[in-house]
Amino acid sequence: MAERNPLDIEEVKQRARKREPVIPMEQVPDAVRAIRCDIIEMIAKAQSGHPGGSLSLAEILVTIFSQKMRFDPSNPEWEDRDRLILSKGHGVPALYATLSWLGAIPREELWTLRQAGSRLQGHPARALLPVVEASTGSLGQGLSIAVGMALAGRLDHKDYHVFCVLGDGEIQEGQVWEAAMAAPKWKLSNLTAILDYNKGQLDGFVRDIMDIESAAAKWRAFNWHVIEVDGHDPTAIAAAVDDAKTVTDRPTMIVAHTVKGKGVSFMENDMSWHGKAPNEEQTKAALAELGC
Amino acid sequence: MSSAAQTTNGMAIVPEQKFSMRGAYGKALVELGKTHPELVVLDADLSSSTKSGLFGKEFPDRFFQMGIAESNMIGTAVGLASSGKKPFLHSFACFVVGRFEVIKLAVAYNESNVAITGTHVGVGIGEDGYSQMGTEDLGMMRALPNVICLQPADDVEARSAAEFLMDYEGPSYMRITRQNVYRVHDENYRFELGRGEVLRSGTDLTLVASGAPVGYSLLAAERLSGLGISVEVINMASIRPLDGELIAESARKTGAVMTVEDHSVRGGLGSAVCEELAERYPVPVMRTGLREFGGSGTEADNYRIHKLDVDGITDNARSFLEVIRNKA
Structure with missing residues (x-):
């Protein structure tokens, strides 16, 4: 597996506990590239998994975790932590790789993805791996859990922020719109959702399967603050999170336009x-293109 | 039927008196709310029916009206639980367990500390008809690996079970009735998880009952006693875990077990009892309860049609024993 210059985890911890960037913004693209390398290697080793929707997520997760999250990699139960729910659970290789980079999962464990007995289930399993905030994978459920977390934060007068990453195909699920209706009722400005709008789903293009357009207008109509960004631009993602935090009377939806399979041209x-997992030859080509 | 049916602990059913299970449950939530700041309550536009609204009136900040959106209510409860709250969520059993796959993943697989209360169970709800009746809920909930399933028999047990759930850590499901029911417990009774309760001793037949039919089963036992049949009545409020030991012990004595529930005979108490007996001490079992869709009608009519009233249970018990005798 590709060697990697690891972060100083003590330093990560000290910064992340104060919600300070754990690396300078200009280093985010490099970190993203390394996460994409891990995604390919994990899925190739497991010979199963979801590369397309994992690769599209890389900038979103790396930017939020490295720039905007308050957390403690050694204490996933810390009450004051910001929370991120990956509602599109099939993108979890990107989350495992990001959490491992930040010291919350041992690096060697990444290569156990999807194996019998592994904590790194094919979709996130909180009971096995508490650093993932919720078991997800049945699409449509994560935003409701995020609403509950944001409500609990309100009740306890805590200032933690809750992020929830959804897939574009995922918002075809009706439960998403139940949650979309609920969050503004309580003016949950401590909740930010991010739509990984990669335009694709298992059976084809979202626009052909069940079009979600106009996604931004739909969320606005549900009384969310909506920001559209290039989901592969870390600076834009970070700015959108900052923008979200200035809003005090409603939740925010960041519609992040992304490319499914980003970074590996043939994907x-x-x-x-x-x-589907790449074969040996495809893996080599993907890793070479990513510069792993 | 003038004589009251006596239980072994001296409690007598008064046939003219019935008590509200959901009322007692709702009041219990209010009491618990006073001493447990972590208790939060959710409902999906049925709070005046489920009685969770009593809590809402007392503690508006800890009551979440989720609208007619049960899936989101379940997920929201999981999020609240993951941040240290103890959510009790409410709807009709039919509607909340109807969102089974959300319960399976968000509640059960997360090992979430959420208490699900489904009310308006069985054909006992009466006139509203099948679309509102929780009639397969136990079969579904009992199939999940780590969800405890409770069904109190009366108002006293509903209150005690609510108190138990407040302190319990983990996912739970409790089903309670719309209609008022006979009281079979005295005020000092305390619910215990995994424990069945012998309400009346007997030697010819074991009746294992749960929920509203428990009172009717006791009255039927009294009538059967007049016909020379000695019936043991077990109240099984803890459907999962189930007290298989107690059932097997009773089966060794009587050699015949009949289950009585206002739920489908597939997947609920009857199935659970068969599973335990098959592995521990196989004896003839008759499952009674719902074998087809329920329908509109008064509670009394519905219990007569589905043979869950005193006449029906008595009749079923006699035919069952006759079948066994003929085979012997």
Whole structure:
């Protein structure tokens, strides 16, 4: 597996506990590239998984975790931590790789993805791995849990922030809109959702399967503060989170336009890479292109 | 039927008197709210029916009206639980367990400390008809690996079970009735998880009952006694875990077990009892309860149609024993 210059975890911890950037913004693209390398290697080793929707997520997760999250990699139960729920649970290789980079999962454990007995289940399993905030994978459920976490923060007068990452195909699920209706009722400005709008789902392009357009207008109509960004631009993602935190009377939805399979040209916008592992030759090509 | 049916602990059913299970439950939540700041309550536009609204009136800040959106209510409860709250969520059993897959993943697989209360169970709800009746809920909830399933028999037990759930850590499901029910416990009774309760001793037949039919089973036992049949009545409020030991012990004595529940005979108490007996001490079992869709009608009519009233239970018990005798 590719060697990697690891972060100083003590330093990460000290900064992240204060919600300070754990690396300078200009280093985020490099970190993203390394996460993409891990995603390919994990899925290749497991010979199963979802590369397309994991690769599209990399900038979103790395930017939020490295720049905007308050957390403690050694204490996933810390009451004051910011929370991030990956509602599109099939993108979890990107989350495992990011958490491992930040010292919350041992690096060698990444290569156990999807194996019998591993804590790194094919979709996140909180009971096995508490650093993931919720077991997800049945699409449509994560935002409701995020609403509950944000409500609990309100009740306890805590200033933690709750993030929830949804897939674009995922918002075809009705439960998402139940949660979309609920969050503004309590003016949950401590909740920010991010839509990984990679335009694809298992059976094809979202626009052909069940179009979600106009996604931004839909969320606005549900009384969310909506920001549209290029989901592969870390600076724009970070700015959108800052913007979200200035809003005090409603939750925010960041519609992040992304490319499914981003970074590996033969996977980009090819829906056959939604849920299949690369073979040996394809793995080599992908890793070479990513510069792993 | 003038004589009151006596339980072994001296409690007598008064046939003219019935008590509100959901009322007692709702009041229990209010009492618990006074001493447990972590208690939060959710409902999906049925709070005046489930009686969770009593809590809402007393503690508006800890009551969440989620609207007619049960899936989101379940997920929201999980989020609240993950941040240290103890959520009790409410709807009709039919509607909340109807969102089974959300319960499976968000509640059960997360090992979330959420108490699910489904009210308006069985054909006992009466006139509203099948679309409102929780009739397969136990079969579904009992199938989940780590969810405890409770069904109190009366108002006293509903209150005690609510108190138990407040202190319990983990996912739970409790089903309670719309209709008022006979009281089979005195005020000092305390619910115990995994423990069945012999309400009346007997030697010819074991009746294992749960929920509203427990009172009717006791009255039927009294009538059967007049016909020379000695019936043991067990109240099984803890459907999961189930007190298989007690059931097997009683089966060794009587050699015949009949289950009585206002739920489908597939998947609920009857199935659970068969599973335990098959592994511990196989004896003939007759499952009684719902074998088809329920329908509109008064509670009394519905219990007569589905043979869950005193006449029905008595009749079923006699035919069951006759079948066994003929085979012997």
